[in-house]
Amino acid sequence: MIKMVVSDMDGTLLSRKVGISSGNLEAIRELEQRGIEFVIASGRDYKGVYSILDDYHLRCEAILGNGSQYVDRDGNILMSCYMDKAVVKAVVKVFSDRRIPYMIFATDGFYTEYEPSFVRERFIDRSRIKFGTAGEAFEEGGKQKYMPCNHLQKIDDFDQFLGGDLEIIKVEGFSGEQEIQEAKNDLKQIPGISFLSSFDDNVEVTDQKAQKGYILEKVIAMRGLSRDEVMVIGDGMNDISLFECFPNSYAPSNACEKIKELAGTVVGSNEDDGFAQAVRKMLSL
Secondary structure (H helix, E strand, O other): OOOEEEEOOEOOOEEOOOEOOHHHHHHHHHHHHOOOEEEEEOOOOHHHHHHHHHHOOOOOEEEEOOOOEEEOOOOOEEEEOOOOHHHHHHHHHHHHHOOOOEEEEEOOEEEEOOOHHHHHHHHHHHHHHHHOOOHHHHOOOOOOOOOHHHHEEEOOOHHHHHOOOOOEEEEEEEOOHHHHHHHHHHHOOOOOEEEEOOOOOEEEEEEOOOOHHHHHHHHHHHHOOOHHHEEEEOOOHHHHHHHHHOOEEEEEOOOOHHHHHHOOEEEOOHHHOHHHHHHHHHHHO
């Protein structure tokens, strides 16, 4: 019997058109009514996740930063797996050498050595071209106002920055597909990290143990649950550890091919309430 449902956000639970659709919201409410715990698993940070959930009056526990943190309903950190600061310098050098815009997700904010306006403009251009997101959405009062690119702080002295009272959750770079692939080739030479892509034009770097599936295994051990009592659903390569660790797996039809190959069941796309379809299938078993 399933006791926990864990869902990715972007490309899975969220529709580009409406966010969390009425059908998906109804499925979450049904899980709650049946006493099945609903958990988010995202590459986003705390504000990036909960600014969306708050719009729908939802509160749940969440995996953040692709497995770097596990937080309760109030955002309290229950588990964490941060990057070695010495390794962060090597990762950033890969991006800097190729002039790839990047953002460092730290426990006290978001940082870059570039001019923050440069990174913000590049991120907004990418969102407009790739997802059709209007630039106005990133302004104050817009739906994307909490995106990290809007809150970047410039690093003037990198060693001083790393010596501060903070931890590094992840580093994300974004650029053209070819540039990102070349960066990945360089990242392979750096020990102690894991890197995955939510999309073909980005790469997200974390500690090698900071993956969604790995931290979820620790969570269910703490809760006394077995793998068979957990359902997972996701669409991207940053979800792959969920599919490798948990057998009750679902993928929306828009998922990348590798995820669909690993999934136990493929359902409709994120634009067609694929999450709700997966929940209904699971509840009918």
